[in-house]
Amino acid sequence: MLLSFAQWIQFTAFFTALRGSANIYPIVMSLHMVGIALFGGMILMTDLRLLGWAMRKRSIADVVEQLRVPKRWGLLLTVTCGILMAGSKAEEYYYNAFFRTKLILFALVIIQELVFYRSVYANPAALDSSPGIPANAKLAAALSLLLWTSIACCGRGIGYIEPPLDKIHAQLRFVNTAALVDARGPSLPKGWDY
Amino acid sequence: MFLLLLQNAIADALNSSEWVFPIAECFHIAAFAWSIGLIAIVDLRLFGVGIGHSTPPQILKATAPWTLIGLAVVLLSGPILFLSDPRMYLHNPSFVFKMYALALAIIFNYTIHRKVASSDSSSQGVRVLVGAVSLALWVSVVFGGLFIAFA
Numbered sequence: 001m002l003l004s005f006a007q008w009i010q011f012t013a014f015f016t017a018l019r020g021s022a023n024i025y026p027i028v029m030s031l032h033m034v035g036i037a038l039f040g041g042m043i044l045m046t047d048l049r050l051l052g053w054a055m056r057k058r059s060i061a062d063v064v065e066q067l068r069v070p071k072r073w074g075l076l077l078t079v080t081c082g083i084l085m086a087g088s089k090a091e092e093y094y095y096n097a098f099f100r101t102k103l104i105l106f107a108l109v110i111i112q113e114l115v116f117y118r119s120v121y122a123n124p125a126a127l128d129s130s131p132g133i134p135a136n137a138k139l140a141a142a143l144s145l146l147l148w149t150s151i152a153c154c155g156r157g158i159g160y161i162e163p164p165l166d167k168i169h170a171q172l173r174f175v176n177t178a179a180l181v182d183a184r185g186p187s188l189p190k191g192w193d194y
Numbered sequence: 195m196f197l198l199l200l201q202n203a204i205a206d207a208l209n210s211s212e213w214v215f216p217i218a219e220c221f222h223i224a225a226f227a228w229s230i231g232l233i234a235i236v237d238l239r240l241f242g243v244g245i246g247h248s249t250p251p252q253i254l255k256a257t258a259p260w261t262l263i264g265l266a267v268v269l270l271s272g273p274i275l276f277l278s279d280p281r282m283y284l285h286n287p288s289f290v291f292k293m294y295a296l297a298l299a300i301i302f303n304y305t306i307h308r309k310v311a312s313s314d315s316s317s318q319g320v321r322v323l324v325g326a327v328s329l330a331l332w333v334s335v336v337f338g339g340l341f342i343a344f345a
Binding site: 066 | 216220238243244248259333
C-alpha cells in the first residue's frame with residue numbers, strides 16, 4: 001500500500017516536473033541545507049542552554065521561547081524542501097534503508113517532544129526557578145541533540161544507497177548522468193544521487 | 195608535482211575505505227549546520243528578531259565559542275573530502291565559487307560582522323545591512339557546496 005502510494009505521488013504532474021528539472025531540484029536541495037543550518041543552530045543553542053553549557057547568564061525561558069519562532073521557520077523550510085525531494089523520488093526512497101531509518105528517528109523525535117513537552121518545553125520559566133537545571137530537562141536536550149544529529153546523517157546517507165533499478169519505474173536523472181560519466185571520466189563526487 | 199603525488203597518496207588512503215568519505219561528510223554537514231545556524235542567530239538578532247532580552251554583543255559572546263568549534267570541525271572535515279579527489283574539485287566551478295564565498299564569509303564574519311555585532315552603539319541600519327550580508331554569504335557557501343554535485 002505504501003509502495004503504491006509512493007508510485008502514485010511521484011507520478012503526479014507536479015513531482016514528475018520537479019524530478020525532471022535540472023535546476024529546481026538542486027535549488028530545493030540547497031534550501032533544504034539552508035533550513036538545516038538555521039534550524040540546527042537554533043536547536044543546538046536551545047539544547048546547550050538546557051544542558052547549562054552555554055548562555056548561562058540568559059534565563060532558559062528567554063532562550064527557549066525567543067528562539068522558538070525562527071526555529072519553526074527553519075524547520076518549515078527544511079520540511080517543505082524535504083517533502084519536495086522525497087515526493088519526486090518517492091518510489092526510490094521507499095526502498096532506501098537510510099530514509100526508512102530517518103522516518104523512524106522522526107517518530108522518535110516527536111515522541112521525545114511529547115514526553116518532555118509539559119515538563120520542559122511548555123514551561124521553561126519553571127526550569128529557571130528550580131535550584132539547578134532539572135535532570136529531565138538535560139535528558140531532553142541530550143536526546144534532542146542525538147536524534148537531530150542522527151537524522152541529519154541519515155539524510156546524507158540516503159544518497160549513498162544505489163536504488164534498485166529493476167524495481168524503479170521513474171526515469172531518474174542519474175541514468176543520464178551515467179552516460180556523462182562514461183564520456184567525461186569519473187569526475188563526479190562520490191555518493192551523490194542524481 | 196610533489197603536491198600532486200602527495201594528494202594522490204592521501205586520496206588513495208581516503209578512498210581505501212568506503213566509510214571515510216561518508217563519515218567525514220556527516221561531520222561536515224552537522225558542523226556546518228551548527229556553526230552557520232549560530233551565526234544566523236546573531237544575524238537575526240541584528241535584524242531585531244530572536245532573543246530580544248539580550249543585546250547583539252551578549253548573543254555574539256555566548257555563541258562565538260560554539261561557532262568556532264563548529265567552524266573548526268567544518269574546516270577539518272572539508273579538506274578530507276577535498277583530498278579524496280582534488281582534481282575533480284579543482285575543476286568544479288561550484289567548488290571554486292564555494293571557496294571564494296567561504297573565504298569572504300569567514301573574513302567578513304571575523305572583521306566587520308564581529309565589530310558591528312559586538313558594539314552596543316551600532317545603528318539599526320548598519321546592523322540590518324551587516325546581518326543581511328552575513329546571511330547572504332553563508333547561504334552562498336551552502337549553495338556552492340550542494341551544487342558541486344550538479345555542476
